[in-house]
Amino acid sequence: MREIDSDVIYKWWFDQSLFRYIALESRNNIFWNHNGKLRSWYVTEYLRLYLKNNFSLDFAYNNEFKLYEVKYYNHFYQVEVGYNTDEWSSARLRYTGGLNFDRTFDFYSGEIRFRLFEQLAVAYQYNQIVYDPDADQQSTNINIITVDYNFSRDLWLRVLAQNNRVESRIYLYGLFGWRFQPPFGAVYFIYTSEELSPVSSLVPVNNRIVFVKISYQLGL
Numbered sequence: 001m002r003e004i005d006s007d008v009i010y011k012w013w014f015d016q017s018l019f020r021y022i023a024l025e026s027r028n029n030i031f032w033n034h035n036g037k038l039r040s041w042y043v044t045e046y047l048r049l050y051l052k053n054n055f056s057l058d059f060a061y062n063n064e065f066k067l068y069e070v071k072y073y074n075h076f077y078q079v080e081v082g083y084n085t086d087e088w089s090s091a092r093l094r095y096t097g098g099l100n101f102d103r104t105f106d107f108y109s110g111e112i113r114f115r116l117f118e119q120l121a122v123a124y125q126y127n128q129i130v131y132d133p134d135a136d137q138q139s140t141n142i143n144i145i146t147v148d149y150n151f152s153r154d155l156w157l158r159v160l161a162q163n164n165r166v167e168s169r170i171y172l173y174g175l176f177g178w179r180f181q182p183p184f185g186a187v188y189f190i191y192t193s194e195e196l197s198p199v200s201s202l203v204p205v206n207n208r209i210v211f212v213k214i215s216y217q218l219g220l
Helices: none
Strands: 001-013 019-032 039-051 055-068 071-083 089-099 103-117 120-133 140-152 156-162 171-183 187-194 204-213
Touching: none
Parallel strands: none
Antiparallel strands: 001 019, 019 039, 039 055, 055 071, 071 089, 089 103, 103 120, 120 140, 140 156, 156 171, 171 187, 187 204
């Protein structure tokens, strides 16, 4: 099989300007199978304008071809407005629209991340996806809340909660981590809970899992 990739990234930095930097990216791929048949290609272009006041404006465009049982020509365009997005504490609003496997979609996303104080950080993300046509009723809203608490540099707690409206799905994830021998010696206590009541199923799902992960570097 044959495949060609090209990734080109360039960033201009400014001293005396409205912009802190301007970034351009171009990511491209083309793929042929063992029989020499063209199976896929894509072209992705990205532009970021980052201002001195920490506001940013992003544009992206993608066009792709996929060959399965039939041929698909997909594309999307994306616009994002953000504040302080080069740092963890940030906010952003994003819209993506296009065509994906013979149906159009509109995807709206908003995210805010901030620190209540030095040890406690909170993030909230809202996603809405709308398909047309939507015979399987996959259009949905998703809410994600994440809370991180750092007792110290090597001891931390993370809790994540997520819900999916169309599936009546509630997902909870908790992680307690202790790095007892930095940088590799650590133990993780993880808990997950998932409740799912899909419209198409008469039997609801209720899963709970607890597991422990330990990593330790052996000096041989």
